[in-house]
Amino acid sequence: MARRLNLWRWAVLGLAALYFLIPMAASVLFTVDVPGEGVTFDAYTQIVSADGFLSSLLLSLELAVATIAVVLLLTVPAVVALRLSAPRLRPVVEIVCSLPLVVPPIAFVAGIVTVLKWGPDHLSRTPLFETFVAVQNPDFPVVLVIAYVVMALPFVYRALDAGLRAVDVRTLVEAARSCGASWPQALVRAVLPNLRGALLNASFLTLALVLGEFTVARLLGFEPFAVWIYDVGGSQAQMSVAVSVLSLLVTWALLLALAGAGGRDRTASSRG
Amino acid sequence: MSVSTPDKAATVEFRSLRREFGATVALDGLDLTVRPGEFLALLGPSGCGKTTALRMLAGFEHPDSGAVLVDGEDVTRVPAHRRDAGMVFQSYSLFPHLDAVDNVAFGLRMRKVRTGERRARAAELLDLVGLGDKGERFPHQLSGGQQQRVALARALALRPRVLLLDEPLSALDAKVRLSLREEIRRLQQELGITTLFVTHDQEEALSIADRVAVMRAGQLEQCAEPAELYGRPATAFVAEFVGTMSRIPGTVKDDRVEVLGQRLPFDGQAPGAGEVDVLVRPEAVRVRADGSGTATVVATAFLGAVVRVTVRLADGTEAKADLPAHEAAELGAGSAATVSLPERPVLVAERARE
Structure with a gap:
């Protein structure tokens, strides 16, 4: 019985691996094998020198960092407070945080576009007009950060909630308080270090979301990495695939770096 | 001995404390005085308000009316982190991300004591609870009894005026419970610190406390020395609850x-x-x-x-x-x-x- 189960597992794993690996291998093959020239890495070298590669990648990374910072600053105090003093509000917050999942990005961005158009018309004589301009600065579009924060909420909330479930927040806070820690100190010194795994998870998900997000950025007319890939792909088929492969590798590298930075202290995060 | 605490032990007074949680009355006019250096056990069935009383002294609960006094000074409005009360909790409450030494030194770090000094004092306190060699261990590498010992050392690190023990032994198995309660008593006598000990186990209360306060439905039923409580219970409730x-x-x-x-x-x-x-x-x-x-x-x-x-x-x-x-x-x-x-x-x- 156990052996048959084992066999099944391997079969499923094998199928899943084929499902993911064959397209990836095909992509890689397509980019390096130029008919008549043999194996060449020209497509990849072209990317790095292509116009806008570095700037769009940097923009995406900046957006990701800003989004992670904002969304964590927003949700961490909220979920901790929820656990400590208002457990009855939890379903409400859960539903609010899950709403972005049911609103399609295309509808979401349509709403944002409307507001961005409406705002300047009505506020042209007020200082808020400047705000609307600043928010859409193409060098660092704050409006994208705002949109991404909303889109990341469901994932971040879930990751943090799962992390908090494993920690007795109330006792940790009270223990810290009886040791002379003020509220903020108790939060930073006693609770956050034990949410390390959850914070990392939330950051992972947000990073992946921001790096891959296309719809909102494209329709608002900005050019982060995902949009740039699309634009490049229009002109050269081989290079666009090469860029996709590269973006996959970049994302992996970033996630690994994040895991490496966060997982250094394994003894602390694993509880017996 | 260098770890000795207060030059003068503190007096604790509860004055007609009242607290309601929705429809249930946790404390219904509790009056109780703990003498300086005394080991007082708060004993009662679950829901009698004993833990609520302790948490009010720690600053985690606030009374609807009444006052908590330490050395004659009203601390009812003082926030928990300025109460000067060390506490050991029922559940394991060590910080999982810190090793034993850092757990004990946590309070000293909050007081901005220099690293070398606080590690030295933490090591001293670990010695005091018999875990001098386990300083590098993380909480998940310690047994339940050892964790509570570290928690005890942590509670004593800031030389508190009052030591609060909230059923610290109830999660431990019988043998460890017995040895640890003797150890707690020994330490308490050595340091002469005013101690409140909450328990629902009458044997535990009678065996280590100077005086036992039996509570029922948010009120004090009787507060007396163990022998008197056992031999001459004031009410039928005390008589049947104790022994x-x-x-x-x-x-x-x-x-x-x-x-x-x-x-x-x-x-x-x-x-x-x-x-x-x-x-x-x-x-x-x-x-x-x-x-x-x-x-x-x-x-x-x-x-x-x-x-x-x-x-x-x-x-x-x-x-x-x-x-x-x-x-x-x-x-x-x-x-x-x-x-x-x-x-x-x-x-x-x-x-x-x-």
Whole structure:
């Protein structure tokens, strides 16, 4: 019985691996094998020198960092407070945080576009007009950060909630308080270090979301990495695939770096 | 010794504390004074408000009315982190991301004590609780008893004026519980620190506390030394909560109570003439094998030094008696016996309605 189960597992794993690996291998093959020239890495070298590669990648990374910072600053105090003093509000917050999942990005961005158009018309004589301009600065579009924060909420909330479930927040806070820690100190010194795994998870998900997000950025007319890939792909088929492969590798590298930075202290995060 | 705490131990006073959680009244006018350097146990069934009282002293709960005083100073509005009270919790409360030394040093870090100094003091405190060699261990590498020892060291690190223990032993297994409670008592006496100990285990309370405060439904029932609490309980509730008590029906007549065919004096006020229950400890009940006796032995249980014999009296009530093993030898289940009480004042209570 156990052996048959084992066999099944391997079969499923094998199928899943084929499902993911064959397209990836095909992509890689397509980019390096130029008919008549043999194996060449020209497509990849072209990317790095292509116009806008570095700037769009940097923009995406900046957006990701800003989004992670904002969304964590927003949700961490909220979920901790929820656990400590208002457990009855939890379903409400859960539903609010899950709403972005049911609103399609295309509808979401349509709403944002409307507001961005409406705002300047009505506020042209007020200082808020400047705000609307600043928010859409193409060098660092704050409006994208705002949109991404909303889109990341469901994932971040879930990751943090799962992390908090494993920690007795109330006792940790009270223990810290009886040791002379003020509220903020108790939060930073006693609770956050034990949410390390959850914070990392939330950051992972947000990073992946921001790096891959296309719809909102494209329709608002900005050019982060995902949009740039699309634009490049229009002109050269081989290079666009090469860029996709590269973006996959970049994302992996970033996630690994994040895991490496966060997982250094394994003894602390694993509880017996 | 260098770890010694307060030059002068603190007095703690609860003044008519009242606290309601929705419809339930956790504290209903609690008045209690803890003397300097005293080890006071708060004892009571769950839901009697003992933990709420402790948490009010720690600053985690706030009374609807009433006041908490430490050394005569009203601390009711002082936030928890300025209360100067070390606390050990029921659940394991060590910070999982810190090793034992850093856990103990946590409070000193909050007070901005320099690294070298605080590590030295933490090591000293770990020695004090017998874990000097386990400083590098993380909480998940320590047993439950060791974790509570570290928590104790952590609670003492800031030289608090009051030590609060919230059922610190209830998550441990029996053997560890026994040794740790002796250790807590030893430490407390060594440091002379005023200590409040919350427990629902009467044996635990009687064995280590200077005085035991029995609580019921948010009020103080009796606060006395263990021997007095056991020997002369003020109320029937205390009598039955502390130790084992049997109720034997009797009749009050002219300052005496008639029970089991004897006429005995009784302590305190009778709840009124007529039918009462006489409360007796098992060690005060005598059972003698007697073929013509009206009582029947129902069960016997071997407890080591004594055998606890349960007998059914003629009217159907059951009483428990502790007898030396050699006396109990001839009292098998089902045998007839005679039950009597020594000629000493007994405690009477209103007849229990059943």
